[in-house]
Amino acid sequence: xxxxxxxxxxxxxxxxxxxxxxxxxxxxxxxxxxxxxxxxxxxxxxxxxxxxxxxxxxxxxxxxxxxxxxxxxxxxxxxxxxxxxxxxxxxxxxxxxxxxxxxxxxxxxxxxxxxxxxxxxxxxxxxxxxxxxxxxxxxxxxxxxxxxxxxxxxxxxxxxxxxxxxxxxxxxxxxxxxxxxxxxxxxxxxxxxxxxxxxxxxxxxxxxxxxxxxxxxxxxxxxxxxxxxxxxxxxxxxxxxxxxxxxxxxxxxxxxxxxxxxxxxxxxxxxxxxxxxxxxxxxxxxxxxxxxxxxxxxxxxxxxxxxxxxxxxxxxxxxxxxxxxxxxxxxxx
Numbered sequence: 001x002x003x004x005x006x007x008x009x010x011x012x013x014x015x016x017x018x019x020x021x022x023x024x025x026x027x028x029x030x031x032x033x034x035x036x037x038x039x040x041x042x043x044x045x046x047x048x049x050x051x052x053x054x055x056x057x058x059x060x061x062x063x064x065x066x067x068x069x070x071x072x073x074x075x076x077x078x079x080x081x082x083x084x085x086x087x088x089x090x091x092x093x094x095x096x097x098x099x100x101x102x103x104x105x106x107x108x109x110x111x112x113x114x115x116x117x118x119x120x121x122x123x124x125x126x127x128x129x130x131x132x133x134x135x136x137x138x139x140x141x142x143x144x145x146x147x148x149x150x151x152x153x154x155x156x157x158x159x160x161x162x163x164x165x166x167x168x169x170x171x172x173x174x175x176x177x178x179x180x181x182x183x184x185x186x187x188x189x190x191x192x193x194x195x196x197x198x199x200x201x202x203x204x205x206x207x208x209x210x211x212x213x214x215x216x217x218x219x220x221x222x223x224x225x226x227x228x229x230x231x232x233x234x235x236x237x238x239x240x241x242x243x244x245x246x247x248x249x250x251x252x253x254x255x256x257x258x259x260x261x262x263x264x265x266x267x268x269x270x271x272x273x274x275x276x277x278x279x280x281x282x283x284x285x286x287x288x289x290x291x292x293x294x295x296x297x298x299x300x301x302x303x304x305x306x307x308x309x310x311x312x313x314x315x316x317x318x319x320x321x322x323x324x325x326x327x328x329x330x331x332x333x
Contacts, residue, residue: 025260026059030080032067032153033194034217035243038280039084045272046264058260066194067153074099074248081252081261084245086153086214088305089312089320091244104246110285113242114268115277118302119161121233122202122211122218129209133235134165137210138183145208147198148191150320150327154198155191158212159326160315161239164308168237182329203229214241215297219281240302243282 029039043060050058063070063078071090074080075097083100085091088111094100105111123131129142137144149155159181166172166180192198195213202211203225210233218232245265252258267273274284278293290297309315319325 024057024059025257026061027081027257027261027264028061028063028079029082029084029264030063030070030074030078031084032070032086032243033064033147033196034154034199034214034220035084035086036062036064036196037220037223038216038276038282041280042268042273042276045276046267049267049270049272050260050263053263060264066147066151068093068151069194079251079255080248081255081257082245082247082265084243084265086241086243087156087312088242088244089156089316090153091246092312092316094246094248099248099250100246101249105244107247108245108265109269111242112244112246113285114245114265114273115243115282115284117214117216117241117243117282118238118300119157119212119235119241120215120218120238121235122213122221123231123233124209125229125231127231127233131210131233134162134180134184134237137162137212138180138187142187142210143189143208144184144187145190145192145198145202145211146188146213147194149185152192152194154195154213156316156320157214157239157241159319160305160309161212161235163319164239164303165235165237167308168303178325178329181325185329215283216281234298234300237301237303240304242304 031039039062047058047060050056067085067087067090071083071085071093074083074094083091083094091100091104095102095104101107121131123129136142146158147155149159162181162184163177166177189207192201195217198211198213199217199221201207203221221230245268247258247261252261269285274286274289277284278289281296283297284290305312305315317324
């Protein structure tokens, strides 16, 4: 090789080494406490899909904690591309801050909730306290484990489910409902920091007679502790829980990830996304997928926050803001 060619190769090698390395795009999904396993399973599905349609690899990051804690973190600067929460009031909080579109619920199907669940009772093996329905949770001596109703979506849904049940009784009214929920809270030896912490308290620390949680949490408990260690009890009436998703506009616009974020959330409604929901014991929106997994989703009467409470915009200030019904009850406890 001539001296000239050697010099030319050296120059070319130096030039190539100086070229910038293009990093693969990344998304941060900030989500609620018990969604870890769902998105752990979902993310590889989307990565495979995105590679096929866009020819691009993508890094997907997750952040999980109590839902209200998470949205406050996003409002304080946590760089979430998308949020996937377990109640509309938390996403509304971000919309009020100008971080999420005001009409986020119309940006995706089904009020931007790709799947649903409901609140059920998880009791000790053999159900030694014979817990069958909500009135059993207010009996003297029964210990009820739930996350903090003021700070977590799981806790708020439990609170509203109990309130709605009491309100729906033949002589039910706002006063009797408040009294019923007060009695339930008196049976709570503590409030867990989030849904997963409540599960740990009940299953590992062996505190309490009944854990109130999402239907999907029962399957996660079974995977970790074994199905023979507990029994799932479906009450006669419960609340339909929705899980709204949204794009965090300032972040995706700054990072240039809007198209990717939109696709990431849209894929939750795909056949693969809906099957992943069912496999994680979340009730899919797809009628076909719900029919396919009908055996694992027993029929249960439910009501929505809109039907009983006039929507989260009314339920949240009435019950969970400072001075609301929770504060009134808890101060008396």
